[in-house]
Amino acid sequence: MNLSQKEWDLTQIIFLLMFITLLILACFWVIQPFILGFAWASMVVIATWPLMLRIQHWLWGRRSLAVIVMTLLLLLLFIIPVALLVSGLIDNSAPVVAWVTSGHLQLPELEWLKSIPLAGDKLYSGYHSLVAGGGGALMAKVQPYIGRTTGFFMAQAGHFGRFMMHLGVMLLFSILLYWRGEQVGQGIRHFAFRLASRRGDAAVLLAAQAIRAVALGVVVTALVQGVLGGIGLAISGIPYATLLTVLMILCCLVQLGPLLVLIPAIIWLYWSGDTTWGTVLLVWSCVVGTLDNVLRPMLIRMGADLPMILILSGVIGGLIAFGMIGLFIGPVVLAVSYRLVSVWMHESPAPEDDPDEVVEELSDEQEQLDADH
Template structure:
């Protein structure tokens, strides 16, 4: 039987390739509004798939009941808290600025007088600044925080789109929970068709990386942020909800919750509330060190990933995709890292003695001189 491809000429191959590329571009254009939501849903489903299977076993093997239970869990533990936090961030931004521009919030700092030689000058300059009100302080600080503030104000424009992505994510999560095995089999089949057993292994490694990032980074940040927010609320710190949002973001970018907790402790001591200041200090020590125990344990459940990789993914994802990039960025880098690592280790490592390799190369150059 004569092959249909044997008589294809170069223009036919080029036009066929152009048609395929045009078809792919059109498909991406159509599904572009749903790509981020679907990617987020995929990460959530992959990370929580073992939990869904356990719930299915507990609910008499009924997939429908397990999907309903997982949907309720996502709503209660993921969708509603994020929506409330975002809404609190928007509602409290104006009161926080007004509070920051009031002079009565500033402590006296009488201990400045006890500093030798420069204490009186520092104390006098400080009180002149305070006498001008918080607005004067903000004017002095504005050149240093202007760009940072502008960045976060720009991110506020993404909040509406962020909430739409949450709704799309929930819808796709329900569909993936319902047909997860078929979707996973289809992806593995496509990967096997592309690259054989390597492609299939790449899909499995990608799943491990996604579970590691979701458990090790996101869960740890949420636990630290929520526990830190509880401590702030109990201690009577103003705008504890807004500070909880900031603390979760700091934990996601691997800065830690102490960037928020330490100023809160200082504020309590300066305001004279030493009892709650001590309580918050002890609580902050627990919350601040929690990631050293929780994150390695959770990451080890999925895959062992370098911390610099996670940090770069979180910051780069935030800049590239906005709020949703906090979750997508580290996953993309983690999957790429795992694939490159596996591909590299398929070859044997080089010899232990680099001098022997250099000598072999020198001998080879002597035997085969370049003319």
């Protein structure tokens, strides 16, 4: 019997697809507890890989010494500060939540309005008329929702043990990836090449560049602005400086900037009569608020030569869609798609015909078709 022509068995194909699908789902089920830690480790290692290679070169080419140094750097510059930051957030948030939910939240009197020349008395009386006409009732209605919102964020921040577990898994995977980074990277490139030839390989390399660009340009800039702004708040004597620093870093990550926190702090200092430190914080806020205009473009260009609007859109959209890990997923997806579409477009030459001639030619063709019908 001639067996050269293999007959396709539909039932066999269906069962084969079911088996492969169940196998993939089982694999994801097994590694589910480690996915987040591995994702963070991948982002950190990809972003800091050039630094690790430079340290290895300084340490006589010894990979083991470079891995030890990078592990210590992760502990000292990332894991320990983040853990202390979250712990401080939980500790400092408790009095704020208790005050907000206690029922003593009232609108301020704003006595300083009287000191404004010419219009001070009118502003003061108008403000108190607004409060008497419904401001107190509005605050009474809003207060329960404020309490629920702060309680929700406290509950999310309260999973400190799970957060520390993810940090520990991230550190472990980071060590393994630093140690065998070339082999892992080559394996991923091999899979991508088998899947989509040279374009698959290019997509993987571009994804690495996009991750490095986001890590350098967005996250580092947010950390620098948040930490510098927090130092200014602490020196100026603003209460709950740690809590405000965390809030400032989050605002910088979502591209709102640090001034959303610094400006109310400046107003509070002037309101309380501490004009000296208010002026100091005002000058410091001008420096911190404009720092991203210089630092972020420079760092993004170091990671990948991608349009700024693409990176920022990916950061904001990814954060909304996927949470904190979306800071990296969003820009990577947009960057890879942008480059692949760009390569596909440039495979054919750009049109050189005059636009008016093209429109006129299309109009003539349309008229000819209408006449034929």
